[in-house]
Amino acid sequence: MSVNPKAGTGFSWWTRSGLTPFSLALWLVLALIALLIIYPLGLAIVYEYDNIVASFHSRLDGPLSRTVPTVILNTLIVVFGATTIALLIGSFLAWINERSDASLGFMGQLLPLCALIVPPVAGVIGWAVLLDPRAGLANFALRNVLDVFGITMRTGPFNIYSMWGLVIITSLYTVPYVFLVVSAALQRVDPAMEEASRTGGAGPLKTMMRITLPAIRPALAASVLLGVISGLSLFSVPAVLGAGARIDVISVYIFRLLQAYPAQTGPAITLSIGLLVLVQVLLVVQNMVARPGRNAAISGKGFRATPVRLGKLRWFAYALAVFYLLATAVLPILGLLLVSLQPFWTPAVNFSTLTLANFNFVLFENRQTVSALINSVTLGFIVASFNMLVTGTFALHFARNGKARKLADILTGLPATIPHTVIGVAFILAFSREPLRIYGTTTILLLAYIVMTLSYAARAAASAAASIGGELSEASRVAKASDLRTLFRISLPLAMPGLVAGWIMVFVHTVGEVTASAFLSGTHNPVIGRVLLDLWNFGNFPQVAALALVVTAISTSLVGLMLYVTRRSQRVTTS
Amino acid sequence: QAEIPAELVEAAKADGSLTVYTNIDPALMEKLSSAFTAAHGINVDIQRQSSSALAQRFMAENDTDNTIADVYYSTDRAFHDDLFAKGLFSKVEDVPGYAQWPEEAKSEGTITIGYNPYSLVWNTDLVPEGLTSWEQLNDPEFEGQVILTDPRSSVTSNQFYKMLHDLYGDEFLEKLGTHATYSPSAVPGIQQVAAGAQAIYAPGIHQVVTGLAANGAPLGESFPEPSISSNNVASLVAKAPHADAAKLFVAFLMTREAQTINNFDGFAPIEGIENTREMPQIVNIEPADAMAASEKIYQLMGLQ
Amino acid sequence: MTAAPRVSVRNLTKVYRTRRGSHVALDNVSLDIDPAEFVVLLGPSGCGKTTLLRCIAGLEEPDSGEILIDGKVVFSSRDGIYVPPEKRNLSMVFQSYALWPHLSVLENVIYPIRNSGKSQREAAPLAQEALEKVGLGKFSAAYPGQLSGGQQQRVALARAIVSGDGLVLFDEPLSNLDAKVRERLRLELLSLQTQIGFAAVYVTHDQVEALALADRIAVMDVGTVAQIGAPEQIYDHPASRYVADFVGSANELEGIVLSVGAKLLVKTAFGEIESANFPASMSVGQKVAVMIRPEHCNVAALGESENLITGRLTRSLYLGAVRQHFLETDGGELLITTQAPVTADSDGTLTVTCASHRVHVFAQGA
Amino acid sequence: MTAAPRVSVRNLTKVYRTRRGSHVALDNVSLDIDPAEFVVLLGPSGCGKTTLLRCIAGLEEPDSGEILIDGKVVFSSRDGIYVPPEKRNLSMVFQSYALWPHLSVLENVIYPIRNSGKSQREAAPLAQEALEKVGLGKFSAAYPGQLSGGQQQRVALARAIVSGDGLVLFDEPLSNLDAKVRERLRLELLSLQTQIGFAAVYVTHDQVEALALADRIAVMDVGTVAQIGAPEQIYDHPASRYVADFVGSANELEGIVLSVGAKLLVKTAFGEIESANFPASMSVGQKVAVMIRPEHCNVAALGESENLITGRLTRSLYLGAVRQHFLETDGGELLITTQAPVTADSDGTLTVTCASHRVHVFAQGA
């Protein structure tokens, strides 16, 4: 019997918060992570305080007042345009895969993840190589075809260096987030709701638009939020395409502010705070949309869905899936492959000059690449495992504790709103001095990656936790298992598929990260993003392409292995 | 060529190694450092980043008392001057060979190791007849096919556009602003010209062009006059952990051996180096003036 | 009957193919349902009730056979016809209600009317009227999440009847509710059906519910219809041991026919038992199954002589309206139910009797 | 009883605070459960049954009051004691079974034994034995997803009884099953309880289930215990109109007391009715509620005179074991149930009688 000497006073709080030694440890870990976010940023703000104040003035009447509004407008167009397109494509793909007879099953689940596995920097270069208005391989081929029909063009027909190019390529990288969230929601919504609509006289399309999608509104809101966050921090796409199109978006703009000498840290941090506010506003909006009681609940009973017969639409669905696959993975990879085999990038492919020299260079001659690969993959592994373990444990352990969850939500949502560049600079400032002098080591990268991917990990963990019925862990408690044992024997294994999805997301993000790596990585702690950037700045396209392909191959095989292993263990229990 | 005193070599060997911060082509740096190691048995750690990232990093390290760099060897002349003025770079007078070095290629805090006059680069398939003058950038024939280094990317590019402004006036830049697109740096930009994505690049960097042309890229290059040159300058870091090795390395850069490596098919500050070229006429634009004019230039070129 | 049937199911077969092999969920099932008839599909879990219902609704596509609704072929494997659910002019009430959580109660009910081409103006009063009918007129602005289970159920009902379709399908609509609510809703449902006159196909595994609601009951065995008929017929004249067992409790014994006549005399573990309820083709010496329902056994009054069984009263359960008693006899345990309490004799035994027309005999294996 | 109670619940109050305000789910509830006693919590949806059960299990923390298990305080708001579920030495069967889908049947059952410190070697045979007891010995290697609902239910049962705890909590464990399976499992559960001798707290909203299982029934009204007692007592002597109504069907009438004596004479819409079952404090002229259960009404034999009610027979429902009949009288509708069929007189009317000790009278509002 545990008797609290201060009877009646601290009692309610103590027990209601569910504080056991284990949860205390969890809170401690979370507090450390919080410190990892707040300490560098706080330091950056303190350090740059005068600059920030000054930048407010320059925002009002200085040179920034002329550029910033355009940059913000561009950013809004790109991010919301991309999110809208991704919402359409992503939820449609999710619906096809979960509900229709055009489902591709396991393949269909993997498909939208392709975009995540090909690092955006590789994908966007692939697309630039394909759709450059003059030298694009695809444009070149198309022009040759059109020439046969007597249509002669010197440029085009497509121009990737345009607002459209920017929006569409950005949207390709937003689709996976929408897809993951929406299919998870669809798996939990009782298909009887849709069948009721069918017998109520509505066709499949109308049912989807009027019933299915509105019923999963919270999931849609969540995916919009994820999409906006990822769109805001996506750097490589606007960096590569925006320059050619002369369109500045905020992530590139902040990068440039910080890269200038002397660095304009003040304005950069001010703009970052603006981003933070925007994301917090969206969070509030999302909470309002997800008003309780009006949305599809997770039904406790098992159900089965009969796939919706799409008829001729089925081919349209297949076409969309194939098109998406082509757009995110196949075509850019083919483009990259072709370029990586050339001595220099040229649309007029001369097969006699194709060479493996670039692979040879990036893998063997460039001393940095191998250690960068090892570092990146190791870091990806550690960061993904650590973040999923912490956020997963937290989400599962506090599944029924609303207040704890809300606090964790706010905390883990924070890093998503901070541009990677800011994180890079803040980390240099914070960790090059006592008490933690780790600048130039792999540890500083580890900490930075942990912070940067925390939000993705937390979202994935939350949705994984939400899919487990509360009674399963309660049954374990009643069966005399401590909360720790309950977690490791019951909750974690059950949440595994969702956690694995999150793991993959974090892993791929870490391996493909470019921006903060540029700041924090050097010759002593090289990572892939850094080496890619070097090759981009000082080497040549074919080398960049070769390395991007190597990274893609490694990510794909690791992710494939991960899926294979977890699915195998999963199959035992569900067959 | 001055003798390198034995005491300096001894002291440098006692340092054991040194770190060079640079933004110069890694292949070249590789060759230089191997030659140095072969000559003196001292290892060189090369930290290579783009000039602004490098500057940031150096400053951050300095601010937190973490200085790693011994030698700063970059094309960012303005940065060198600035840091020397702030006392972060030390005087280079007592580097062996300084006295003999040409006057125009040295200052109190910097030694110019090589010249990189800006060039005009074109795709020989798209511009078969070639180019000779900066003015041709605005030739209507090439509208939309010209790619320029983003004026905002560095002070040296500020200097280049200031020169154009001084030569041809407001209208020229305004027209150029509507006529061309921008690349964040020369390396990807010249590759786009090689690929035929664009016809003309300016201001070009000779080493990048020769590298691509060696692979068969259809690139042509000329050095219009007047031009400005982005020079490879070396400085000694004041708080260098390996001050003697640093001094030895800079001295080494001034030797014939290093000059031959550094300026192959390029432009050397001293006479008589094999495989070097004749310098075009250079105008001197002070970095401070260039920065002062940058606002106006951005505006003219439609960047603000 | 003279009217054309509302639904005709002919030789329907449906096979589910899964990783572990295939499962015949419906095996050559045929069934006719008349206009305004209330047919209940009754059977144990997994026998194919839901599958049949979903085939009629068009939510599942059978492998072979034909389905006609109002004389129109909506499915035919031979002619390759498949009419999707939204074109079949029927309504369905789902076990989970399947209300749309993002629409208000009124909007839920309006939805099917709008789908049949009516304007919002026409639809709203119709929906309101339907809600009044199920006693939820006041709740039209509420959202499903704000209603109790029983109220949600009634919204689902209103939504199904509102479009005035001649056929309404029910998949265990009451199984989530407590007994009192269930009983009330059963009565409401019946009176709505009389009032509106739709044909109903109602799936349940609750025997009492089936008996209370049905004009005809189709008792299903795995994939097939074991017997179809009026409730009394099913309960009092089950065609097989399976049906007899499924539609109510039963004491089952094995026996051998001793003599055949107007009545059948069977030797069982409980002694010799007379039955007036047996199939035509019985012969002496045949092995048979004997079934006696607990509620057909009464405590034997003095002088009664028909089918007397004596046993020790081991346990009495009080179930409120009725009582269950367990009698231990030499031949095994006998369950009887009575309305009145029962007292054992001084030696703890009890003698019960069962009228011979209440004793069912089936050939072994039937 | 002399033995100390297994569970004592004292003045338990639990308030849920939500955005829309607070809801008193338990309001000063007290309850004692003896060792080896089977107590059923019966009440309509939302009355707080699950909440009470979860408070006992430690899954929910009450706002005030005390809970003792085997004399040990496991919760006390006054002394600031809260013992977490894993330290309370009890087992629970969840409504959704809550089997762990990633563990095999055997592993599911082993889990609680391992948690109480036993080695895998000791645990496995115990678990196997428990599975044998519920008739699932052969299924130990299967996964829950491969079992039918009834089998899953029995695994949950095995898991609950395996650790030999003196207290097992059940939250509507049978409500997902069909009537036949439910009946069988009820009997199994009772015999397991007799055999093992645990105290059981069993939540249900099914009256028949409560009556069949309980040693004592606690009928709950919103947040409070309305009556607690043996099944007969609850059914035959309900303490209030609420209890009477909830534990079975009832015809309810309003009336005015005409005279008080050994029997009470009440004027109702059905005429004057005599009752021998009424509270002590009745006075002439008082407004009362009269309740007559359908199964206590019999067709009046000739010469019977007690509480005669005549009405027109409008509808008879055949429910198999019993029949329901609706009688339309001047005072309203009367429901009666009989085992035998009923035939109306030639004019379509029927006269029924109800023994006066079967007529319950309550003060209005009780």
Ligand SMILES: Nc1ncnc2c1ncn2[C@@H]1O[C@H](COP(=O)(O)OP(=O)(O)OP(=O)(O)O)[C@@H](O)[C@H]1O
């Ligand atoms: N989509 C499916 N894939 C494979 N087998 C299925 C599928 N749907 C149903 N079955 C199988 O078909 C059989 C009949 O299922 P059905 O749902 O019609 O039963 P039911 O009579 O409605 O049972 P219940 O009373 O449990 O709802 C079952 O054995 C079931 O496992």
Ligand SMILES: Nc1ncnc2c1ncn2[C@@H]1O[C@H](COP(=O)(O)OP(=O)(O)OP(=O)(O)O)[C@@H](O)[C@H]1O
């Ligand atoms: N976590 C909660 N937050 C707010 N209100 C709750 C919560 N849990 C239960 N309630 C409310 O408390 C009341 C009692 O709930 P409880 O689950 O104990 O009912 P119950 O008797 O078990 O009902 P049922 O038979 O439907 O399961 C209900 O009105 C319910 O809405």
Ligand SMILES: [Mg+2]
């Ligand atoms: Mg079913």
Ligand SMILES: [Mg+2]
């Ligand atoms: Mg409950």
